[in-house]
Amino acid sequence: MLKRIIQSCFFIIGGTLGVFLMPALLLGPLNLVDHALINNPYVTAILGAVIFYALSFWLIDYVVNFVKWVEDKLIKTPVTDILFGTLGLIIGLIVAFLLGVPINNFKIPFIDPVIPILLTLIIGYLGFQVGFKKRDELIQLFSRTGTSKKQVDINGQVLTLEQPVSKRHKILDTSVIIDGRIADICQTGFLDGEIVIPQFVLGELQHIADSSDALKRNRGRRGLDILKRIQRDIPIQVTIYEGDFEEIQEVDSKLVKLAKLLNGIVVTNDFNLNKVCDLQDVQVLNINDLANAVKPVVLPGEELHVQMIKDGKEHNQGIAYLDDGTMIVVEDGKNYIGKHIDVIVTSVLQTSAGRMIFAKPKAYGKAL
DSSP states (O other), X not given: OHHHHHHHHHHHHHHHHHHHTHHHHHHTTTOOTTOTTTSOHHHHHHHHHHHHHHHHHXXXXXXXXXXXXXXXXXXXXXXXXXXXXXXXXXXXHHHHHHHHHHXXXXXXXXXXXXXXXXXXXXXXXXXXXXXXXXHHHHHHHHHSOOEEEEEEEETTEEEEEEEESSOOOEEEOHHHHHHOHHXXXXXXXXXXXXXXXXXXXXXXXXXXXXXXXXXXXXXXXXHHHHHHHHHHHSOSOEEXXXXXXXXXXXXXXXXXXXXXXXXXXXXXXXXXXXXXXXXXXXXXXXXXXXXXXXXXXXXXXXXXXXXXXXXXXXXXXXEEEOTXXXXXXXXXXXXXTTSEEEEEEEEEEEETTEEEEEEXXXXXXXXX
């Protein structure tokens, strides 16, 4: 189909050039002015069309490959890059036209017809480059959350409240999808706005789901099931971002780039990605922080009743767990493995990676 379209274009171009250029060629250098058959626009149009149609059989493969290469590049290029690059090009062409109008009035020989062409090429190129390379700043300018002010009267005092007009995108990474808790968080309504799932994250999930390792394969399939649940069963808007950043190899770096592009928020439970987002000045929501925030507060000196599960890394340490999965490291707890004992909290260590409680047995004399 594409070849037929290109050959048709060659045929039309050849016929058009035959009408306008072929007479000058035949009647000039070839000196065929006396041949009435040649000095005919219909004949020259047909002749030009036939010549270009014949050339198309020789050039068709090169043109098709070039068109497919351009199509592949356009498909892989994010739509925002194309949009802002085209916008910059249009503005550049308008500026070049406006600058060319007064220059044409001078009627400078030889230079007059060349300057508009040069202005169109140079300023059009500069406009495209500015629009393309400044797209992040333009997107932030256009997508900046607006506010509308509303005055309310509370007990005779007039207060001005700022209400958000739009909500920022929440961009999910691979780890938070596989984790699964994000679906429950969306179900409860704690996340508002639009959920964005990048295509390169889906690709990574698919790669994990196709892994030869059984554990990785199950994790990838679990992530795909979680996405299906979010899309079908949870009343929240979900968008698949089709764009990619070919110049960037790491998925985490692509997420940071996309967050800057959309002025969005990265949702993750990856401690390292959390740190990268902080360094890149990108807002991040770590669900481990949320999980730690809603856990019961445990203070040093409190008493807990736990079951010792296994021994710890250090000498005579024992390990126990709370119902929410929080690890408790019990000093001198190795002798109580398999027993339920009372322990006293000595300290609590809490980070984005999780929470750890250190304790000691309340009564040493009960050990066997």
